[in-house]
Amino acid sequence: MVPLVRTLVGLLLGGLGARVLGMLARFQTGASDVRKRASRRTFVRNATLGAAGVALAEVAGGFVYFFWPNKTGAFGSKISVPASSVPAVKGVPFRSVPGKFFLVHNDDGLLALYTKCPHLGCTVPWKGPADAPNAFQCPCHGSRYDYNGVRTGGPAPRPMDIMPVTVGNDGTVTVDTKPDGIKTRSAYTKDQAVAFTS
DSSP states (O other), rough: OOOHHHHHHHHHHHHHHHHHHHHHHHHOOGGOOOOOOOHHHHHHHHHHHHHHHHHHHHHHHHHHHSSSSOSSSSSSSSSEEEEEGOTTTOOOOEETTTTTTEEEEETTTTEEEESSSSOOOOOOBBOOTTTTSEEEEEEOOOOOOOOOOOOEESSOOSSEEEEEEEEEEOOOEEOOOGGGBBBBBBBBBBBBBBBOOO
């Protein structure tokens, strides 16, 4: 009987002692400082979300970089044309490939014609001669323009667009190729040309 009583007293005192020691441990570290360890499920979820977030950030960064316009040439700025390159009246136009314009010299003055066709945006080349109704002709869809850039045939809805032109005191011509400065027009009028004397 003594071993049975000893076992029962041991269990009772052991359980009571464990509870007391547990309470003392809580008082020593503080109840608010006890933190639960992250479970495996929480760790895997956070790792997956983090990896997906990094991948999405890389895709978004690549998307912005790919579609951000790069200024790679002279188009979009002011381009100077020396007086020696200005064509004679009704002469072969001066072409600026980086500026995307033709500088034509008619009886009224100078015009800077944007080389982009108003129909579908093809590059319109000079075909010549100046008095022909197809001095400029789109090779893709057949739109034709005279020396002043006025449409004489084809599917284009209007004349070629023009860019602002200024002439300096020394005869240097400056063409502003900023896209917001390009003007559309329905016909040619004398006030579109800028006077030039060589």
